[in-house]
Amino acid sequence: MNNRNIIKFVLDGNIKEIDFSTAQYTPTTTLLHYLRTLSNHKSVKEGCGEGDCGACTVVIAEIVEGKMQYRAYDSCLIFLPSIHGKYVITSENLGTADNLHLVQKALYEFDGSQCGFCTPGFVMSIYALYKQEYTPDKTEITDALAGNLCRCTGYRPIIEAAEYACKNKTDDEIGKSESRIAELLNSIDRTDTIMIETPEQKYYLPFSKSEALKLREKFSNAVVVAGSTDVALRVTKKNELIPQILDLSQVKDLTYLKVSDDELTFGANFSLEDIRLMCKEHLPALHEMLCYFGSRQIRNRACLGGNLGSASPIGDTIPVLMAYDAEVVLEKTGSSRKLKLRDFITGYRQTQCADNELITEVCVPIPDKNRKIKSYKNSKRKDLDISTVSACFSLKIEDGIVKDIAIFYGGMAAYTKRAINIEKALLGKVWSRENVESAMMGISNDYQPISDARSGEKARNIMAANLLLKFWSETKQ
Numbered sequence: 045m046n047n048r049n050i051i052k053f054v055l056d057g058n059i060k061e062i063d064f065s066t067a068q069y070t071p072t073t074t075l076l077h078y079l080r081t082l083s084n085h086k087s088v089k090e091g092c093g094e095g096d097c098g099a100c101t102v103v104i105a106e107i108v109e110g111k112m113q114y115r116a117y118d119s120c121l122i123f124l125p126s127i128h129g130k131y132v133i134t135s136e137n138l139g140t141a142d143n144l145h146l147v148q149k150a151l152y153e154f155d156g157s158q159c160g161f162c163t164p165g166f167v168m169s170i171y172a173l174y175k176q177e178y179t180p181d182k183t184e185i186t187d188a189l190a191g192n193l194c195r196c197t198g199y200r201p202i203i204e205a206a207e208y209a210c211k212n213k214t215d216d217e218i219g220k221s222e223s224r225i226a227e228l229l230n231s232i233d234r235t236d237t238i239m240i241e242t243p244e245q246k247y248y249l250p251f252s253k254s255e256a257l258k259l260r261e262k263f264s265n266a267v268v269v270a271g272s273t274d275v276a277l278r279v280t281k282k283n284e285l286i287p288q289i290l291d292l293s294q295v296k297d298l299t300y301l302k303v304s305d306d307e308l309t310f311g312a313n314f315s316l317e318d319i320r321l322m323c324k325e326h327l328p329a330l331h332e333m334l335c336y337f338g339s340r341q342i343r344n345r346a347c348l349g350g351n352l353g354s355a356s357p358i359g360d361t362i363p364v365l366m367a368y369d370a371e372v373v374l375e376k377t378g379s380s381r382k383l384k385l386r387d388f389i390t391g392y393r394q395t396q397c398a399d400n401e402l403i404t405e406v407c408v409p410i411p412d413k414n415r416k417i418k419s420y421k422n423s424k425r426k427d428l429d430i431s432t433v434s435a436c437f438s439l440k441i442e443d444g445i446v447k448d449i450a451i452f453y454g455g456m457a458a459y460t461k462r463a464i465n466i467e468k469a470l471l472g473k474v475w476s477r478e479n480v481e482s483a484m485m486g487i488s489n490d491y492q493p494i495s496d497a498r499s500g501e502k503a504r505n506i507m508a509a510n511l512l513l514k515f516w517s518e519t520k521q
């Protein structure tokens with residue numbers, strides 16, 4: 045481990061180094077705050093500091109399976125060390141006032157900018173689309189822009205600008221310099237764990253699972269981060285000084301999807317956006333939920349291990365994966381164990397993951413064709429909002445009779461909880477509206493939800509009951 049205190053990445057076409065021994069930045073300085081200290085990257089704006097507005101959006105490129113992959117991220121949620129070995133691109137890198145990039149020019153010509161505060165963030169979200177091999181349709185564009193808020197222009201001209209730029213794309217300067225940038229990225233070592241030590245903090249950035257497990261064993265008090273979309277808020281919103289961090293974001297052998305005849309296996313670091321794109325055929329209820337999960341920038345960064353590890357009562361993948369009867373693999377150096385996700389979460393933000401273990405894999409059985417599984421999310425807004433109540437139902441009917449049913453709700457208790465009493469009331473009964481409505485009357489036997497800023501107890505109970513009724517109406521024979 046010889047990489048003490050230094051990270052390297054590509055910015056403005058050259059390798060940049062940050063030495064954390066020079067006290068200007070800490071390991072939990074966000075990429076946003078770093079860029080704001082540079083005179084030539086002031087386009088990157090701080091709006092909310094919590095992933096909600098997209099004003100801080102940058103594109104980060106890296107080589108994935110031999111190709112440069114460009115994705116949009118909220119720079120306010122990224123701790124600096126995790127950009128080691130990557131290529132950071134901001135609006136300034138696309139074009140200048142005298143020589144605008146097509147994306148910037150389109151926003152200008154389609155009247156897609158008024159006060160301009162949000163514009164560099166939109167530029168970068170559109171640029172990530174522009175760099176894809178396909179031409180995105182309107183649905184894809186609106187999805188990619190759902191994480192960018194504009195309070196004065198209105199979205200029509202921005203969407204039109206994005207459509208125009210993506211339809212008329214040419215090989216831009218960044219594209220032309222790709223092979224040179226790839227050489228620079230390849231010259232940055234990503235094998236030896238980076239260990240940053242400052243008087244107040246320690247930050248470990250391993251590149252392999254075995255190294256990550258060793259560090260987990262040795263520094264069991266370190267806060268584990270993967271995408272950091274949850275943990276970063278402790279710094280940006282609560283001003284917390286996290287003394288020790290173990291960052292898994294660059295552990296390649298935790299980043300995979302394996303598909304067999306009967307199971308999908310996700311490495312814990314597999315991003316939620318990659319999962320969304322790849323699970324539609326086999327796990328449509330998970331795909332559906334991920335379409336309403338955060339924003340593109342959040343899903344590009346957030347990982348499945350992070351969503352399960354946070355054990356949030358409103359973690360959106362949890363009810364869905366419980367309904368699919370997924371299993372979680374926990375590993376420590378030298379051994380591993382597999383448990384049902386249904387047993388993994390033990391309380392409010394509590395799991396069975398021990399101090400020396402990591403979530404390494406999530407195995408999801410492909411359900412048989414006779415089983416109906418559907419997920420639902422109730423929130424105040426369709427896009428980029430957290431659940432008030434979420435649900436996933438798994439049902440097997442034979443000759444009109446409920447042979448098997450599993451019901452999981454998020455937002456109804458301190459953690460995702462199974463509706464045991466409702467299930468009992470339905471098992472062996474005809475799958476009829478009458479029986480479903482009668483079972484719904486017993487919802488308070490399973491849940492006593494809290495009233496909070498998002499909703500009241502009574503409203504939550506009504507929402508939960510109505511989601512079951514919706515499921516019935518979509519699955520009745």
Ligand SMILES: Cc1cc2nc3c(=O)[nH]c(=O)nc-3n(C[C@H](O)[C@H](O)[C@H](O)COP(=O)(O)OP(=O)(O)OC[C@H]3O[C@@H](n4cnc5c(N)ncnc54)[C@H](O)[C@@H]3O)c2cc1C
Nearest residue numbers: 095270271272273274275338347349350351353359360403
């Ligand atoms: C703007 C915004 C919108 C959001 N929208 C949603 C939403 O719609 N639905 C939703 O459910 N969540 C949402 N979230 C919350 C968050 O994005 C998700 O929980 C996300 O899945 C966390 O993943 P991560 O990789 O970023 O986790 P991190 O922040 O890196 O970690 C989260 C927790 O998991 C633990 N952890 C991570 N990886 C492992 C591992 N391999 N082994 C053991 N523990 C691990 C960490 O220690 C930490 O406790 C949102 C967050 C933001 C900021």
Ligand code: FES
Nearest residue numbers: 091092093098120
């Ligand atoms: S500052 Fe709002 S998303 Fe980053």
Ligand code: FES
Nearest residue numbers: 158159160194195
């Ligand atoms: S142009 Fe003013 S916020 Fe979008």
